[in-house]
Amino acid sequence: MPENQIASRLIHHGKVIDVYADTVRFPNGTTAEMDIIRHPGASAIVPFLNDPRSADPQLLLIRQYRYAAGGYLWEIPAGRLDPGEDPHTCAVRELREETGCTAERVEHLYTMFTTPGFTDETIHVFIATGLQRGATAHEEDEFMEIVPMSLRDALERIRTGEIRDAKTALAILYAAGFATAA
Amino acid sequence: MPENQIASRLIHHGKVIDVYADTVRFPNGTTAEMDIIRHPGASAIVPFLNDPRSADPQLLLIRQYRYAAGGYLWEIPAGRLDPGEDPHTCAVRELREETGCTAERVEHLYTMFTTPGFTDETIHVFIATGLQRGATAHEEDEFMEIVPMSLRDALERIRTGEIRDAKTALAILYAAGFATAA
Numbered sequence: 468m469p470e471n472q473i474a475s476r477l478i479h480h481g482k483v484i485d486v487y488a489d490t491v492r493f494p495n496g497t498t499a500e501m502d503i504i505r506h507p508g509a510s511a512i513v514p515f516l517n518d519p520r521s522a523d524p525q526l527l528l529i530r531q532y533r534y535a536a537g538g539y540l541w542e543i544p545a546g547r548l549d550p551g552e553d554p555h556t557c558a559v560r561e562l563r564e565e566t567g568c569t570a571e572r573v574e575h576l577y578t579m580f581t582t583p584g585f586t587d588e589t590i591h592v593f594i595a596t597g598l599q600r601g602a603t604a605h606e607e608d609e610f611m612e613i614v615p616m617s618l619r620d621a622l623e624r625i626r627t628g629e630i631r632d633a634k635t636a637l638a639i640l641y642a643a644g645f646a647t648a649a
Numbered sequence: 650m651p652e653n654q655i656a657s658r659l660i661h662h663g664k665v666i667d668v669y670a671d672t673v674r675f676p677n678g679t680t681a682e683m684d685i686i687r688h689p690g691a692s693a694i695v696p697f698l699n700d701p702r703s704a705d706p707q708l709l710l711i712r713q714y715r716y717a718a719g720g721y722l723w724e725i726p727a728g729r730l731d732p733g734e735d736p737h738t739c740a741v742r743e744l745r746e747e748t749g750c751t752a753e754r755v756e757h758l759y760t761m762f763t764t765p766g767f768t769d770e771t772i773h774v775f776i777a778t779g780l781q782r783g784a785t786a787h788e789e790d791e792f793m794e795i796v797p798m799s800l801r802d803a804l805e806r807i808r809t810g811e812i813r814d815a816k817t818a819l820a821i822l823y824a825a826g827f828a829t830a831a
Contacts, residue, residue: 469719479660479668481684484767486661486668491716494792502663503717504686504767533765534673535685537651540765577807579815582763582770583715583722585666585686590764590815610676625759625823633761633772633815640822641807 473498483547484586506588510557511545511634513576513642514568514595516615524618526639527566527598532610541614541621541630543638545590554578554591562595564604566613571597577641581633592638618643655680665729666768688770692740693727693816695758695824696750696777698797706800708821709748709780714792723796723803723812725820727772736760736773744777746786748795753779759823763815774820800825 474490485505492498516525529542546561548554555573562568577592605611616624621639624630630639656672667687674680698707711724728743730736737755744750759774787793798806803821806812812821 469716471716479684481670484684484686488663489716493716494714501716502661502666504666506767509766532676533762534651534653534671534675534683535767535769536762536765537769540762577810577813577818579813579818580715580718580722581815582768582772583718583814584691585688585717586764586768587717587719588764622826628759631759631761632765633763633819636759636761637815637819637822640819640826644804644822644826 478502502585504586504588506547506586507550508548508554508589508591509545510548510554510561510591510593511543511638512558512562512573512593512595513543513638514562514566514570514598515642516598519594519596519618519642526616526618526621527568528614528616528621528635529565530612530614536632540632540635541624542632542635545634555593558591558593558595563601565611567601567603568595568598569601570595570599576638579634579637590634592634592641594642660684684767686768686770688729688768689732690730690736690771690773691727692730692736692743692773692775693725693820694740694744694755694775694777695725695820696744696748696752696780697824698780701776701778701800701824708798708800708803709750710796710798710803710817711747712794712796718814722814722817723806724793724814724817727816737775740773740775740777745783747793749783749785750777750780751783752777752781758820761816761819772816774816774823776824 471492476488479486514527533540544561544565548557581588625636653674658670661668696709726747730739763770807818
């Protein structure tokens with residue numbers, strides 16, 4: 468039972484998320500009921516086609532249909548953790564399934580809470596280098612196109628707001644600012 | 650009715666979110682039912698205490714209790730849009746309510762989808778400069794402490810993963826990389 472949880476009531480058990488109404492004790496001792504979306508967590512991966520410290524680093528991005536966003540979004544490869552799955556294993560699996568690539572090196576960069584006002588979802592972000600191309604294995608509800616893009620171009624598309632998926636923008640800015648400086 | 654929506658069934662009407670099961674037509678013509686969390690959207694604001702282009706820019710951050718995250722998170726001031734509220738107005742209001750500050754200039758930086766796999770939530774990020782301190786007006790379910798922090802320190806806490814709220818890390822990296830270069 469999570470800290471400060473007094474009670475928890477399942478409202479909806481879904482395919483991806485579970486919706487709960489929890490009774491919570493706040494730090495000042497008051498209690499209230501609040502909705503919480505429980506999610507298994509996910510991994511995402513920034514795939515570099517060449518050396519990220521080179522003069523012109525190249526990425527592999529995905530153009531993916533997102534019903535909730537009302538259209539297509541630019542994203543990095545990502546997906547939910549299988550039950551008991553290690554985030555690193557998940558990142559490698561999603562990279563292979565969504566882009567067909569395997570990577571020589573996959574390293575953890577960052578872990579984020581996506582929107583902690585109403586969900587416990589975390590996304591673990593990895594960086595992949597030394598890519599080898601292979602066949603993709605999309606899930607049947609995934610509609611995506613794989614697009615090579617320079618890091619410079621991706622940063623410009625974040626600046627203009629064309630890349631507007633939070634995990635993708637954060638992962639690319641993080642990788643651009645920190646991993647390449649390491 | 651959103652594009653590609655065939656049907657929509659309300660599962661739960663909450664205080665913050667609404668949970669729907671929508672029947673969706675995907676780009677390849679297949680249909681499926683999927684859960685979607687509808688959210689009114691939010692604004693967030695990066696408050697600079699001095700010139701963001703100075704040698705040592707200073708921010709105002711918030712240390713906020715988040716039940717879904719199991720503890721306290723570092724965040725920038727943020728909150729939900731009131732019905733019909735303009736995102737700019739919301740950003741100014743949340744800055745005042747959460748930090749007690751008013752700002753000479755509030756400019757839009759970026760708009761993100763927080764986690765478009767299951768919610769339509771967007772967060773509009775603004776930058777505030779020319780701050781004047783005043784009294785706070787926290788909502789009763791908000792437990793937070795206001796903490797001045799240098800941009801350099803904030804970037805280091807993103808690098809180490811101590812700052813792990815996605816909107817906060819993304820907004821600070823965006824403001825550090827783009828706004829200060831403008």
